[in-house]
Amino acid sequence: MPEHAGLKALRLAISGVSQLVHHTDWSHDTEYEVWRLLQEDHGHWGQTGPAALEQPLERVRSWRRRVQHCWIVIDEETGRQRPIDIRSWLTLYAQWAVARRDAVTGMVDRLRKEMDTVERLAAAHRHPCDSWEFDPAVGEIRDLYNAGTVASVGKEDPAGEHMARHDPAAVRARIACDRMLLDDLLAEKHHVADDDAYTCPAATTVRDGGRNPYQQGLCDCGLDARTVRRVQLLALGYEDVDTATLRSGLWPTGA
Numbered sequence: 001m002p003e004h005a006g007l008k009a010l011r012l013a014i015s016g017v018s019q020l021v022h023h024t025d026w027s028h029d030t031e032y033e034v035w036r037l038l039q040e041d042h043g044h045w046g047q048t049g050p051a052a053l054e055q056p057l058e059r060v061r062s063w064r065r066r067v068q069h070c071w072i073v074i075d076e077e078t079g080r081q082r083p084i085d086i087r088s089w090l091t092l093y094a095q096w097a098v099a100r101r102d103a104v105t106g107m108v109d110r111l112r113k114e115m116d117t118v119e120r121l122a123a124a125h126r127h128p129c130d131s132w133e134f135d136p137a138v139g140e141i142r143d144l145y146n147a148g149t150v151a152s153v154g155k156e157d158p159a160g161e162h163m164a165r166h167d168p169a170a171v172r173a174r175i176a177c178d179r180m181l182l183d184d185l186l187a188e189k190h191h192v193a194d195d196d197a198y199t200c201p202a203a204t205t206v207r208d209g210g211r212n213p214y215q216q217g218l219c220d221c222g223l224d225a226r227t228v229r230r231v232q233l234l235a236l237g238y239e240d241v242d243t244a245t246l247r248s249g250l251w252p253t254g255a
């Protein structure tokens with residue numbers, strides 16, 4: 001079967017980052033490093049900094065927007081690149097990122113920035129409690145607080161109802177909840193056992209309580225991997241994703 005055109009373009013775009021950094025088509029962990037860079041603001045890969053990475057990463061982003069439910073990995077058996085559905089990929093990436101504390105921090109920082117941006121846009125409206133309502137009879141979206149018309153669309157146009165549901169107040173409410181969810185995820189504690197030997201190596205007394213003489217190792221209780229995966233699921237909501245195809249996990253069809 002010929003390779004799907006979008007997947008091929010995505011693969012070449014990812015490869016382009018590897019070529020820039022290591023002058024080779026697919027250096028070790030390329031799929032992980034490029035994904036990490038997508039999640040971060042101003043990330044580095046080895047000696048290569050954000051300015052040089054900007055263009056090749058933008059190419060990857062652009063194809064990510066079109067091939068949203070896939071990523072590309074190296075198949076361990078064949079040694080060749082192959083597509084992987086995004087949910088399976090997030091699990092793989094989470095396992096990899098656990099060993100890279102900076103990958104987790106970069107990801108959370110970027111998500112918080114995205115939230116700030118969307119919130120700022122929503123807050124640009126005049127009143128903090130702007131709440132919109134759609135009147136399908138006349139095709140108008142009204143601002144209830146100001147008793148004014150925000151926009152006119154066609155009568156019965158579903159776009160009107162859609163816009164009213166995504167009014168600034170609703171957007172801000174969702175972001176406030178997302179922030180609480182993020183804080184909640186990040187506050188979860190590593191496993192601490194009565195017997196020190198069974199305490200997670202990543203646990204610290206200050207953060208997780210208990211006593212941990214073996215601390216400063218990698219998390220083996222599953223918390224870090226779970227956190228990375230969930231933070232990324234949350235972050236997907238701030239990308240331009242088509243959630244229907246994302247959930248379906250279906251491969252793109254056609255060339």
Ligand SMILES: [Zn+2]
Pocket residue numbers: 190191200201202203218219220221222223224
């Ligand atoms: Zn742990």
